[in-house]
Amino acid sequence: MHAKAASRLLHHYREHARALPWRAPPGSGRQEPYRVWLSEVMLQQTTVATVTPRFLRFIERWPTIETLAAAPDEQILAEWAGLGYYARARNLIACARAIVARGGFPSSEAELRKLPGLGAYTAAAIAAIAFGEDAVPVDTNVERVVARVFGLADRTEVRAAAGAWWPVGDAGDFAQACMDLGATVCRPKAPACPYCPLRADCRAAALGTPELFPAPKARKVRPHRFGLAWWARRDDEVWLTRRPATGLLGGMAALPGPEWSDERPAANPLAVHRHGFTHFTLDLLVVRVAEPIGDGWWQPLADLADAGLPTLYRRAIEAALHAERERRLAA
Structure with a gap:
């Protein structure tokens, strides 16, 4: 039964595969x-x-x-x-x-x-x-498809089920077929079951509760942290530095500042940008300084896009520039 389901999914993939710039057409090997x-x-x-x-x-x-x-x-x-x-x-x-x-x-x-x-x-x-090796890559989309087809609420059982289901000699196309199905049809919420080539073989669909498979992961509460970013301006330039090579945002361009901490620093910020990382959230306080701090360079504001700033610092700079404009207008 599951071998026939695999064949149907491969046929569906060959008819409906997403055109992606890194992907060869189905059947290309x-x-x-x-x-x-x-x-x-x-x-x-x-x-x-x-x-x-x-x-x-x-x-x-x-x-x-x-x-x-x-x-x-x-x-x-x-x-x-x-x-x-x-x-x-x-x-x-x-x-x-x-x-x-x-x-x-x-x-x-x-x-x-x-x-x-x-x-x-x-x-x-x-x-x-x-x-073309008979390997079984299990990402989030593949995990969801396999869990629903086999009716597995326990995520730890998915890999073994996927390994038993994977067709020999078609591992690459089958992996991409599962990825596409999970991204476009077997979605986390509101799956489009009527359009799924695996509907007749899907235990989760037969139960009428596909969204319950696999069981959702327990959400962890993310701690909150605080950081300071020094804001030095020279006409239409801002002082940037490069973060240490190791650690979070390692090697990236940034506003200078000390290490982040769990306590809010005693500072009067020009602007505050709140940012969410995977394991914690951060309030980055942008504070004016009269002179540049640490090793770095003057970056023209007109060329900020060329600095390679991560989203955290790009948004913090945007918040600081907005705050400066608001203060000028209010003056």
Whole structure:
């Protein structure tokens, strides 16, 4: 029964596959590993709509793994700005250089796992899609599809069920078929069950409660933290610095400031920007200073887009500029 369901899903994928710039058409066999790897790293916790234009920019600027590996860190980090989860960018750089040093991409899931920053899912996805290995990549979309087809509320049971279901010799297309189905039909909320090629075999649909599968993860309360950002202006320029290479937002352009803390600092800020990270929220207090602090550079405000600022600091600068305009108007 499930073998027939897999065949129907593959047929549906060949008829309705999303056209994505990193993907070869269904049935094409192996795909370009550089494009598969780059897209998979970018797509971690980031939507296809956000990734697509950024992927095209990366490929235009660095069309091969060799050109990416040879690029300065600062250029890659600046190009990554706005995609979030900046540890991915640092891992991307380390991984690209490791691949070039070894003479190319390894073709097996086991060898891919040895590369910097490649976890179980990414290694399996590259092995299946780029090299045709019978690997089973389970991302959020795949997990949801498998959990509903097999009626599994317990997420820990999904991987074994997926491994038993995966068709031999079609791992890459089948993985992408599950990903597409989860993104477009088998959605987390309001799944479009009447249009699903797996409806006849789906236990969750038969129960009439597909949204209950898999069981939702328990939400954790995120702690709140505070930070200071020093605001130094010189005519139409603002003083920027670069964060330490390691740690959160490592190596990215930023406003200077001390380490963040759990206590709100005693300061009279020009502006406050609240930002949500994965594990905590942050109030960044932008405070005027008379002179620039620390090593850095004067960045023209007209060229802020070229500075490679992460969203946190880009929004904080926008808040500070808005506050300055409001004060001028009120004066």
